[in-house]
Amino acid sequence: MADTTGTATPDLAVENGEDGVRRRDFINIAAVGAAGVGGVFVVIPLISQMAPSQDVLAESSTEVDISAIEPGQAIKAIFRKQPLFVRRLTDAEMGEANSVATGSLRDAESLDDRTKEGHRDILVTMGVCTHLGCVPLGAADGENKGEYGGYFCPCHGSHYDTAGRIRKGPAPTNLLVPDYEFSSDTVIQVG
Structure with a gap:
């Protein structure tokens, strides 16, 4: 309340915001802070439930x-629920594949493009016609x-030829070569 001289009393000055933070401002800040913390507790489970499950992660790579x-x-293996063909080429098969001019192929790739350096005799392809x-057929x-x-x-x-390249028929592209690395001389990590 105002006194007779027209100056505000100390309680009224705090209420009008003249001397710092008002009680209403503190309540607003506390409410926004609580809502933010509550929002985090809602968003984290929502985001984490969108992550792949353990069985999906286990299928994302194959040895x-x-x-x-x-x-x-x-041999035939399974990668991401699809067949995977791994073939060890003979010298004759590699020679035959290398003798084909890549310009004459529908999907021009050489055998070197489809195999890894140091392991040119190992061809890894998905066993799915394009x-x-x-x-x-041909893996067994x-x-x-x-x-x-x-x-x-x-x-x-x-x-398809010995390098998994399309040579005749309606398939538009070569058999797909998945991402893979040799983890040792005898083990391939696919995916």
Whole structure:
């Protein structure tokens, strides 16, 4: 209240904000701070539940032991729920693949583009035809390897050579080479 001289009393001066923070300002700051802390406790579980689960993380990479693969043989493995072909090429298969002019191929890649330095005899490809996603034959003994000695897709007749390159049929591109590294001379880490 104002006294008779027209000056404000000390209680009124604090209420009008003349001497520092008002009680209402403190309550507003406290409420915003509490809402911020509460928001963090809501957002963290929301974000963490969007992270991949442990089984998905486990499938994001695959180790393949290639020590038992003899030259000319291939094995099938699974990578991200899809077939993975690992083939150890013979000298004749590598020579045949290298003798093809890359300019004559639909999807021009050399064997060196599709293999790793120091391990040119190991070809790692996804076992999925690039036409409509069928699984080509040729990785197991006795299977039809197609006209070029690599892989043959029985669904629509795509023929791949020993380097997994499309040579005949409706497939638009070569068999996909996934990201992989040699963790040792006999183990490949895919993914």
